[in-house]
Amino acid sequence: MFARDPLPFFSAPFTFKKNANHIYVKLSLQDGPPMDFMVDTGCPYTLVVTQQLAKQVGLKPLNAQSALTKYGMVSEPTRISFAETAYRRSADVVKHDLPGAMILTEKNVGSYFEEKRFGGILGLGFLYLFNVLISYQKKQLSFFAQEDPYPILASAPELPFLLDTAKDQFMRVSIDIPGLEVKLSNVVFDTGSIYTILPKNGLTKSLSINTPTVGNSSGCWA
Known part of the structure; x- marks a missing residue:
């Protein structure tokens, strides 16, 4: 609802x-x-x-x-x-x-x-x-x-994002990765991505992520 x-x-x-x-x-x-x-x-x-x-x-x-x-x-x-x-x-x-x-x-x-x-x-x-x-x-x-007041799902949390149209026009969010004590900021929300999350070079090793996790189109890249 x-x-x-x-x-x-x-x-x-x-x-x-x-x-x-x-x-x-x-x-x-x-x-x-x-x-x-x-x-x-x-x-x-x-x-x-x-x-x-x-x-x-x-x-x-x-x-x-x-x-x-x-x-x-x-x-x-x-x-x-x-x-x-x-x-x-x-x-x-x-x-x-x-x-x-x-x-x-x-x-x-x-x-x-x-x-x-x-x-x-x-x-x-x-x-x-x-x-x-x-x-x-x-x-x-x-x-x-x-x-108009935008719709909110009563059973789901909101995920605020930043959109700097003067910079690069990307939707950027902050997320927590389950199982890792780290919070990623400045993450691009990209429905055109085939990955759940795709870290930048260098970030993969520091987070001990071997390969990107393939997910659906609600993917993000850092």
């Missing part, structure tokens, strides 16, 4: 693919056919797509040198819509106009997208526009207005 239970703008089901250990939602880009997009809180961008998909839906890069980045090109304004919903207040709440998407120029990453058969990444830049509840039990994302 929720201690506070406001109605969300909309809720979207997600799938968990065991072959990749990631969660995916169905999105339509530029009113194109629905495709799987990975939900990744470790990605600071709003939306990331491959060059191939951008060409398919007619999404063009901005004609400006400033649109070039380390990983790709910023696109013209684009529209996404959630193709599957469990609940929505109205038909329009699942459609969102974005200033632009990141069109990847890195071929290795683009090839990985195509190999795993998903269209791109829905990143933290989009999730940051809402209060978002990720329910692994229901396999559902619920999007609430930022000004």
Whole structure:
């Protein structure tokens, strides 16, 4: 039961693919056919797509040198819509106009997208526009207005995080590792990670951790 239970703008089901250990939602880009997009809180961008998909839906890069980045090109304004919903207040709440998407120029990453058969990444830049509840039990994302009281599970503790958008736009939390008398701070919460926790070089030895523990997509890396 929720201690506070406001109605969300909309809720979207997600799938968990065991072959990749990631969660995916169905999105339509530029009113194109629905495709799987990975939900990744470790990605600071709003939306990331491959060059191939951008060409398919007619999404063009901005004609400006400033649109070039380390990983790709910023696109013209684009529209996404959630193709599957469990609940929505109205038909329009699942459609969102974005200033632009990141069109990847890195071929290795683009090839990985195509190999795993998903269209791109829905990143933290989009999730940051809402209060978002990720329910692994229901396999559902619920999007609430930022000004609404966010939902709290009465039976579960809250895990506060820091988000420094001026620095690197990562969600950082502090956690305790069971069985070890240590508290890790500055840990990135990354739903795009295939590990439960992935320590940095040097930290592995000091904590006597031989290998990262493989977990589900609610992983973190230090």
